[in-house]
Amino acid sequence: MNQRLSIELAIYSFSSQLALCKCRIFVSADLQNLGARRVCVMTDKNLSKLPPVNAVLNSLAKYGINFQMYDNVRVEPTDQSFLDAIQFAKKGEFDAYVAVGGGSVMDTCKAANLYAASPSSEFLDYVNAPIGKGKPVTVPLKPLIAVPTTSGTGSETTGVAIFDFKELKVKTGIASRAIKPTLGIIDPLHTLSMPERIVANSGFDVLCHALESYTALPYNERSPCPANPIDRPAYQGSNPVSDVWALHALRVVAKYLKRAIRDPEDREARANMHLASAFAGIGFGNAGVHLCHGMSYPISGLVKTYKPKDYNVDHSLVPHGLSVVLTSPAVFAFTAQIHPERHLEAAEILGADIRTARIKDAGLILADTLRKFLFDLNVDDGLAAIGYSKADIPALVKGTLPQERVTKLSPRPQTEEDLSALFEASMKLY
Amino acid sequence: MNQRLSIELAIYSFSSQLALCKCRIFVSADLQNLGARRVCVMTDKNLSKLPPVNAVLNSLAKYGINFQMYDNVRVEPTDQSFLDAIQFAKKGEFDAYVAVGGGSVMDTCKAANLYAASPSSEFLDYVNAPIGKGKPVTVPLKPLIAVPTTSGTGSETTGVAIFDFKELKVKTGIASRAIKPTLGIIDPLHTLSMPERIVANSGFDVLCHALESYTALPYNERSPCPANPIDRPAYQGSNPVSDVWALHALRVVAKYLKRAIRDPEDREARANMHLASAFAGIGFGNAGVHLCHGMSYPISGLVKTYKPKDYNVDHSLVPHGLSVVLTSPAVFAFTAQIHPERHLEAAEILGADIRTARIKDAGLILADTLRKFLFDLNVDDGLAAIGYSKADIPALVKGTLPQERVTKLSPRPQTEEDLSALFEASMKLY
Numbered sequence: 001m002n003q004r005l006s007i008e009l010a011i012y013s014f015s016s017q018l019a020l021c022k023c024r025i026f027v028s029a030d031l032q033n034l035g036a037r038r039v040c041v042m043t044d045k046n047l048s049k050l051p052p053v054n055a056v057l058n059s060l061a062k063y064g065i066n067f068q069m070y071d072n073v074r075v076e077p078t079d080q081s082f083l084d085a086i087q088f089a090k091k092g093e094f095d096a097y098v099a100v101g102g103g104s105v106m107d108t109c110k111a112a113n114l115y116a117a118s119p120s121s122e123f124l125d126y127v128n129a130p131i132g133k134g135k136p137v138t139v140p141l142k143p144l145i146a147v148p149t150t151s152g153t154g155s156e157t158t159g160v161a162i163f164d165f166k167e168l169k170v171k172t173g174i175a176s177r178a179i180k181p182t183l184g185i186i187d188p189l190h191t192l193s194m195p196e197r198i199v200a201n202s203g204f205d206v207l208c209h210a211l212e213s214y215t216a217l218p219y220n221e222r223s224p225c226p227a228n229p230i231d232r233p234a235y236q237g238s239n240p241v242s243d244v245w246a247l248h249a250l251r252v253v254a255k256y257l258k259r260a261i262r263d264p265e266d267r268e269a270r271a272n273m274h275l276a277s278a279f280a281g282i283g284f285g286n287a288g289v290h291l292c293h294g295m296s297y298p299i300s301g302l303v304k305t306y307k308p309k310d311y312n313v314d315h316s317l318v319p320h321g322l323s324v325v326l327t328s329p330a331v332f333a334f335t336a337q338i339h340p341e342r343h344l345e346a347a348e349i350l351g352a353d354i355r356t357a358r359i360k361d362a363g364l365i366l367a368d369t370l371r372k373f374l375f376d377l378n379v380d381d382g383l384a385a386i387g388y389s390k391a392d393i394p395a396l397v398k399g400t401l402p403q404e405r406v407t408k409l410s411p412r413p414q415t416e417e418d419l420s421a422l423f424e425a426s427m428k429l430y
Numbered sequence: 431m432n433q434r435l436s437i438e439l440a441i442y443s444f445s446s447q448l449a450l451c452k453c454r455i456f457v458s459a460d461l462q463n464l465g466a467r468r469v470c471v472m473t474d475k476n477l478s479k480l481p482p483v484n485a486v487l488n489s490l491a492k493y494g495i496n497f498q499m500y501d502n503v504r505v506e507p508t509d510q511s512f513l514d515a516i517q518f519a520k521k522g523e524f525d526a527y528v529a530v531g532g533g534s535v536m537d538t539c540k541a542a543n544l545y546a547a548s549p550s551s552e553f554l555d556y557v558n559a560p561i562g563k564g565k566p567v568t569v570p571l572k573p574l575i576a577v578p579t580t581s582g583t584g585s586e587t588t589g590v591a592i593f594d595f596k597e598l599k600v601k602t603g604i605a606s607r608a609i610k611p612t613l614g615i616i617d618p619l620h621t622l623s624m625p626e627r628i629v630a631n632s633g634f635d636v637l638c639h640a641l642e643s644y645t646a647l648p649y650n651e652r653s654p655c656p657a658n659p660i661d662r663p664a665y666q667g668s669n670p671v672s673d674v675w676a677l678h679a680l681r682v683v684a685k686y687l688k689r690a691i692r693d694p695e696d697r698e699a700r701a702n703m704h705l706a707s708a709f710a711g712i713g714f715g716n717a718g719v720h721l722c723h724g725m726s727y728p729i730s731g732l733v734k735t736y737k738p739k740d741y742n743v744d745h746s747l748v749p750h751g752l753s754v755v756l757t758s759p760a761v762f763a764f765t766a767q768i769h770p771e772r773h774l775e776a777a778e779i780l781g782a783d784i785r786t787a788r789i790k791d792a793g794l795i796l797a798d799t800l801r802k803f804l805f806d807l808n809v810d811d812g813l814a815a816i817g818y819s820k821a822d823i824p825a826l827v828k829g830t831l832p833q834e835r836v837t838k839l840s841p842r843p844q845t846e847e848d849l850s851a852l853f854e855a856s857m858k859l860y
Binding site for chain 1 (some may be wrong): 460657658659660675705709
């Protein structure tokens with residue numbers, strides 16, 4: 001689908017008002033080309049009143065395409081919120097889906113499409129092992145058009161859907177190429193309604209997607225090697241293709257993230273961050289992520305009372321991008337022992353002066369560069385600032401252990417003691 | 431298919447002997463996963479005795495996969511050589527194809543797959559207009575696995591098949607996403623048997639794919655805009671995705687092409703050029719090429735008695751990469767008027783010192799950089815050195831006019847007089 005996505009990127013990115021309007025016609029034209037008769041439009045309550053959703057609904061109405069809207073997506077979805085969307089999808093008997101929103105919306109729509117196409121499956125059948133059964137997806141899914149409205153997840157390019165598994169207080173997900181959207185429509189004007197902290201936190205997700213996939217265990221060091229290409233995991237480790245996307249996305253983040261956060265009217269910056277989100281997605285969707293993401297799931301899952309600025313929700317939550325970036329200085333100081341040159345290269349792209357740097361200091365240099373980057377952007381001062389204390393570390397470690405699908409892609413293997421030390425080192429950043 | 435290709439790249443590129451052997455099992459495993467029962471292996475007479483073909487045949491034999499081999503592919507194919515391969519494919523009633531070779535083999539196999547799947551079509555039905563009817567491909571094709579053995583064409587990533595149309599003495603082709611290979615297996619060890627001039631000429635094709643797609647008319651300046659995405663041409667103009675691949679491939683060419691030509695044992699250089707060929711292919715396959723390629727078709731089609739070194743063929747021919755690169759200094763001196771900063775950026779990547787360069791000199795600087803690059807590699811001194819004189823220019827121009835599918839992607843429109851001047855300026859390079 002990436003070739004198709006790349007074509008859409010080419011047409012829609014940096015869209016002028018004219019192209020934008022054309023793009024909105026294209027949503028319906030694409031649905032007609034796909035033979036869609038009953039379309040499910042999925043979004044969340046906030047977005048349902050905002051321009052991106054209106055644009056899609058107007059396009060559907062103009063083309064006379066029959067649709068139903070589901071706007072009950074939960075920001076940072078749970079197993080229950082997935083199940084609610086799945087029930088809606090099963091009832092609707094849709095032949096196509098349009099997800100308009102951030103990662104929460106796109107991931108919920110992927111799950112709804114999957115389970116509606118496989119009605120006899122138990123919810124845990126497709127959830128990643130060891131929490132679920134991790135069964136391969138063999139049923140044909142309906143077309144899904146993803147229209148991202150945040151610039152972080154890159155979910156429009158990946159076969160991953162993440163949710164909070166309430167019972168275990170841990171994030172997990174579904175990972176299969178089969179749930180990857182048919183088409184991603186990257187329209188930067190959709191991001192103009194993003195508040196400042198949402199731009200920042202989603203941008204941190206792009207930053208970590210790029211850094212983690214570039215430093216992930218190389219594809220040719222991963223084991224076991226599949227005996228058959230069909231058994232190859234979605235996350236294969238860093239490789240010559242993902243490296244191109246990771247480095248490119250990292251350069252865009254270094255150049256545009258601060259501008260995109262500080263000035264909602266800086267269309268060049270917002271457009272480039274919207275592309276960077278998709279580009280980093282193509283990279284990590286193929287290479288994978290590792291410790292920042294693996295450790296982020298319990299950080300979000302065990303949230304106490306933290307309520308982030310700019311998120312209009314009725315429950316406490318740690319935004320995904322924030323939960324990922326808070327451990328990044330500690331993580332890369334830890335992993336730099338392996339492939340330090342890649343860590344130093346990343347630090348330089350993020351603005352570090354490495355002319356006199358020693359390769360053995362690569363991890364510390366990247367960690368300091370990240371701390372400065374986060375400090376400049378007024379990021380909460382570590383896990384302590386979002387409500388965690390040393391007493392929570394055992395639970396955070398316990399919540400990380402089931403994330404081996406990603407943690408095993410860390411270039412450096414880690415013990416429970418290592419994980420404890422990484423959480424402890426992330427309590428305070430500045 | 432690019433996502434799949436990118437996965438294969440990740441697995442196969444830089445393959446060790448072990449991975450290589452695994453890769454050769456994978457050819458058969460992939461065919462079994464595709465449900466193939468009767469496989470057509472296509473190659474040319476020279477390759478049929480070389481390791482890459484033996485490796486594939488051994489793999490098929492080991493897996494007991496029933497196959498027939500067609501080794502009659504013509505280097506620089508013609509309508510007749512396409513028709514011979516098509517006839518073989520129609521008789522064989524194959525359910526999958528494996529193309530092992532350079533662009534000539536892969537392009538011939540794409541055409542054979544297309545017309546065998548559409549037996550009632552006339553040959554001209556799918557040939558690019560205005561020479562053919564340029565009909566859209568609506569029939570389902572069989573899976574095609576492309577195993578490139580040269581590092582230039584990138585044909586394993588594209589939906590294009592080029593041939594000499596003898597009657598008109600001009601090159602033309604078939605362009606449709608439908609004929610793009612299902613899978614590309616990029617194994618750099620397959621390139622170790624390439625003679626020096628074949629490495630050079632195929633490398634020049636990568637160089638021009640990167641330069642032309644990076645300087646092509648931008649996607650948002652191309653007209654007419656399609657009313658429906660289904661009407662979008664294969665070649666869309668330069669865009670944010672193709673730019674990433676074009677620049678990356680250009681950097682690899684600048685770093686590794688000379689090394690790959692000079693030392694067949696330089697595996698790092700040959701492996702990186704093999705990847706660069708696929709990367710540039712992903713870029714131009716989406717953005718397109720322009721004048722160097724448009725003008726190259728008559729340069730090849732009107733060949734007189736030129737027989738290049740290292741090509742073991744019984745007919746005179748101008749290797750595609752050579753026919754493309756000989757006009758490149760004149761072409762980029764001409765196009766630099768539009769987007770001169772991109773031309774200057776390319777010159778810098780190729781080694782020019784642009785610290786004191788004036789933007790208005792961008793074209794001359796890139797042209798001089800290319801001349802030096804070609805001189806260092808002992809490239810024939812212009813069109814005169816391969817048998818053309820001023821008297822041939824009207825015929826060369828006439829042969830370029832039907833190539834508007836690509837020439838219209840030139841950032842600067844061109845008259846017949848402009849084309850004459852470009853051919854004349856390309857008679858002598860040094």
